[in-house]
Amino acid sequence: MNEPWDVAIIGAGPAGATAAIVLARAGAKVLLCDKKDFPREKVCGDALTPDALRVLARLGLLDEVSRRGRVVDAASGFSASRIEVRIPARFVTIRRVDFDAFLVETAVAAGATFEKLTVTSIDDPHTTPRVGPFTARVVLVATGADVVLAGRLGLPMGRPDGLAIRGYVRSPVEIDRLILSLDRAILPGYGWIFPLTGGEYNVGVGVFRRRAADGVNLRVHFTRFLESFPLAKALMADGAFVAEPKGARLRCGLKESAMTVGRVVRIGESIGTTFQFTGEGIGKAMESAEVATRIVLEYLTTGDDACLQRYPAAIAAELKPKYRGYEIAEHVLSTAWVGDLLARRAAASPSIGRVLEGIVNETIDPVQLFAKVSTIPLPPGARPFVSRLARGD
Ligand SMILES: Cc1cc2nc3c(=O)[nH]c(=O)nc-3n(C[C@H](O)[C@H](O)[C@H](O)COP(=O)(O)OP(=O)(O)OC[C@H]3O[C@@H](n4cnc5c(N)ncnc54)[C@H](O)[C@@H]3O)c2cc1C
Numbered sequence: 001m002n003e004p005w006d007v008a009i010i011g012a013g014p015a016g017a018t019a020a021i022v023l024a025r026a027g028a029k030v031l032l033c034d035k036k037d038f039p040r041e042k043v044c045g046d047a048l049t050p051d052a053l054r055v056l057a058r059l060g061l062l063d064e065v066s067r068r069g070r071v072v073d074a075a076s077g078f079s080a081s082r083i084e085v086r087i088p089a090r091f092v093t094i095r096r097v098d099f100d101a102f103l104v105e106t107a108v109a110a111g112a113t114f115e116k117l118t119v120t121s122i123d124d125p126h127t128t129p130r131v132g133p134f135t136a137r138v139v140l141v142a143t144g145a146d147v148v149l150a151g152r153l154g155l156p157m158g159r160p161d162g163l164a165i166r167g168y169v170r171s172p173v174e175i176d177r178l179i180l181s182l183d184r185a186i187l188p189g190y191g192w193i194f195p196l197t198g199g200e201y202n203v204g205v206g207v208f209r210r211r212a213a214d215g216v217n218l219r220v221h222f223t224r225f226l227e228s229f230p231l232a233k234a235l236m237a238d239g240a241f242v243a244e245p246k247g248a249r250l251r252c253g254l255k256e257s258a259m260t261v262g263r264v265v266r267i268g269e270s271i272g273t274t275f276q277f278t279g280e281g282i283g284k285a286m287e288s289a290e291v292a293t294r295i296v297l298e299y300l301t302t303g304d305d306a307c308l309q310r311y312p313a314a315i316a317a318e319l320k321p322k323y324r325g326y327e328i329a330e331h332v333l334s335t336a337w338v339g340d341l342l343a344r345r346a347a348a349s350p351s352i353g354r355v356l357e358g359i360v361n362e363t364i365d366p367v368q369l370f371a372k373v374s375t376i377p378l379p380p381g382a383r384p385f386v387s388r389l390a391r392g393d
Helices: 014-025 050-059 062-068 096-109 148-152 218-228 230-237 282-302 305-309 311-318 320-333 336-348 350-360 367-373 382-391
Strands: 005-010 030-034 070-078 084-093 113-116 134-141 162-170 178-181 190-195 200-207 246-250 264-266
Touching (some): 030 096, 084 336, 190 230, 200 218, 282 305, 282 311, 311 320
């Protein structure tokens, strides 16, 4: 166990486990550490969006994950005035306790070694990084929204951006699609109902912007959502929580600039890969791991430190542009009437419906949606507001 490892990965969530799978399959000696033993719970909405499904397909794991979870073929967004917009798209819901354990099992089957270890420091990051009793040529930090370790490395820790709470509800009511509600009680956040296997639902509310999340009592919003949103009310009428709801912080918007320190590279939510406004983060955490593993494999082959220093630029080029539209959406849709207007248009217009479908599938940049909205008749004074946001002013 004390041999020098090619790569030590700290944190075995979707980012760390994806990196472990790719690197171990490529023949690297990989140590994957987590402070928890698996299976372990992770507070989440448990919905895999199309970006996560594409990474799983590239890893050859999509069929198995789809078999273990529930395949859902649409999402419905509700505006503040309850106007419904249906978006056809493929999702898979799977409890994180099962999904993350499956990824760790896959990494171990590929040759990685799993070690339960709470890492409190990384010594000698510029030469031979040391993680507890282990040394490695490269260390990947994949600790999610927990950035204590980054702080110990002398990196700016920033503050979390979002806050969300979720619970599991068992109910006889059948809801067959992902439900998202821009509920007046929660704006600028939203409430969700995601169907799982076994007659259970992941139900929650979240606020994914720092100033809005500060000082918010999310449990109060959660209760209001359950009591006022019609589908949630129906679900709870004959349903009940199977466990006490739990909350967690999120880091969103890929704002973190300190991504490498010597031979230490940060991936996943530790650099804020989660989308603002929607709080989706599993797919983007996995994608950041894919970017990092390409670079780490090049470094392991060449021993050239310059490879690792290219990582922030690779993230900026490959992932960063996708965040702009979500930042705009967060501003635009947190105003109830704009959400209502957009929903009314989308419900009536197949072309806006197709744009929404493209956004979910990441074939269309969300910025295009706001550009489209700014070309339609709007109430007095609204057009300049929406077009300014679309331009990013
Ligand atoms: C309520 C809620 C709902 C959400 N819903 C969704 C959703 O439906 N879909 C979606 O795509 N995203 C969702 N997200 C976001 C998603 O959960 C995260 O983006 C995702 O988990 C990030 O993956 P990660 O691998 O970077 O970090 P994590 O999954 O957080 O994994 C980090 C791991 O590091 C370990 N760790 C931390 N510190 C140390 C240490 N010092 N030493 C050793 N191990 C350590 C932790 O134990 C953990 O296992 C939600 C988040 C919340 C809070």
